[in-house]
Structures are given as structure tokens and as C-alpha cells.
Amino acid sequence: MTLLLYRIDDRLLHGQVVVGWGQPLDIDFIVLVDDTVAASDWEQELYRMGVPPEMQVYFLSAADAVTAIPEYRAEARRGILLTGDIATMRRIVDGAGVDDVNIGGIHSGTGRVQKLRYVFLSPDEERQLRELSMQGAKVTAQDVPGARPVPLDDLLSGAELT
């Protein structure tokens, strides 16, 4: 079918992605875009072990992903593209164009402020998200399919936390 979801999730492949989105979207494959994981056989094996055997995982660097995305979009199968950070997703949007970007989880860390139960952002990450939006991507936060998508403005204002 194509790539159905472009997701930023700092936990990369985990329960919410494999089960929470994978099952209702009937996902056949996941494209995990991360330069570190793409360079490590051990990391790839670690992530592969958490995925059911009928689901394929492709590990690509950001540069390779930009080149390969047209092929994945032409697939008859259904897929998710996953990045661990905003900067990597920006490279994907820059290189391949993406209509909708899903923020699935960016968790607590140094210099980050909580914006949603599952989203914490530094000032620089806020700027990057605004730039993603200005590039034409519709950016929303939504951890699981049953949750309401939170528009970027509401996310950044922190209004959804109260």
C-alpha cells in the first residue's frame, strides 16, 4: 500500500509501535531510520527480536532512507517509518517530502520541558518542530491510535497538559 505513518519516537521500536499501531493498521513492515542503529548489527538484532516474525524491519541511515522512500511508498504492503528524533525526521521531510508527521513520544531529558504526558521538548526542539510545520508537514502528537491528535500549536503551548 504505502508508508501509512511517519512517527518520531525516542523509544523507536517498542510496544506502542509494534502492537499499538502495528495491529490496527495491519502493518507489514517498519522502516527504522537511525544512523546509530543502522551502523550496529547488535542494535538491529536487539530491535528485531521485539517484532513478530511476520513483520519486517528495515534499518536505514537518514541518507539511505531518503533514497529508498519512493520504493517503500510504491510497496503493495503497509508500512511505518520511524525516527528517534526530530532532526532525523527533518532530514526525511527535507529529502522526500512528508504530509503528516506523528509525534509519538519524546521523553524527559536534560533541558526539556513537559508539553504532554508523553512529550518533553527543549527550546531547540520546539524550533525544529515549527520549522517542520513551515516545510508543509502537518505535525500532530498522538501516542496511540485511539487518542486525539494534538495539533502542534496546542502541543507547544502546553495547553493540553492542564
Place this chain on the structure above:
Amino acid sequence: MSDPSTGQGDLPRAIVAGHGDFANGLVSAVQQITGRGDQLIGVSVAKLCVEDIENLLRQKMAELHVRVIFTDLQAGSCTMAARRILRGMDDAVLVAGANLPMLLDFVFSEGRNAPEAARHAAERGRVAITAHGAGA
């Protein structure tokens, strides 16, 4: 200090970690059924990034001298973090897919050291799953 792997010395003997309130819920259930919930320590990681999950589990293992981790889901972040920690740690055991019968077996396996008890408990937890009805 007594040997932490004997199961008869320091408590807790294992960490339980997983999604939502899974860990503390299981520990609470073990305590209610057996009064032995102090053998387990539940760890909640809801707001943490992957690095912080790994750091938290590593810190708990070190300060509590624990060599066993139970997690809920093979694909879960806690399982991923635990596998990174256990890489090259020959005396430690990770059990993914934990359930209540498994932990009950673990807390009663005091004659075994904690890693052996965890492996035994993993088998007990596996066979404790049954389906009834609808022609089964």
C-alpha cells in the same frame, strides 16, 4: 553482606519493570497473595527516555545488588534497556513476558539463587497460561 544471589539474604531479589502500572500492580498482587512482595521491586518508567530507563535499571541493579529483571513485553522499552545492560553480564537474567504465576513461583524459590529461580519461574509462568471455553 550476604550473597545477593542466594535468595535468602538481601531483599529485593528482582526488579519488575513494564508499561503503565504493570510492575507495581504485579508486585502488589504478589504481596497480597503471599506477603512476599518485598522480594520484588517495581519500576515505573512512563516519562523516561530510553537512556534514562537504562540508567535507572542499571542504578537499581547496582544499589540493590539484583541480578534478575522481569519485564512485560518482548518489544518493550524496559526489555530493550535490560538487554543492553545484561550484554556481557553473565550472572544476570532477563525474563520478558512476566505474569503473576511466574512471580509467585519466583518468590517461593528461596532454595535457588535468584537467576536460577528466575529461569524456573519463567517455565512455570509459561505453562500457567490456559484458554477455556469455545470448544477448547
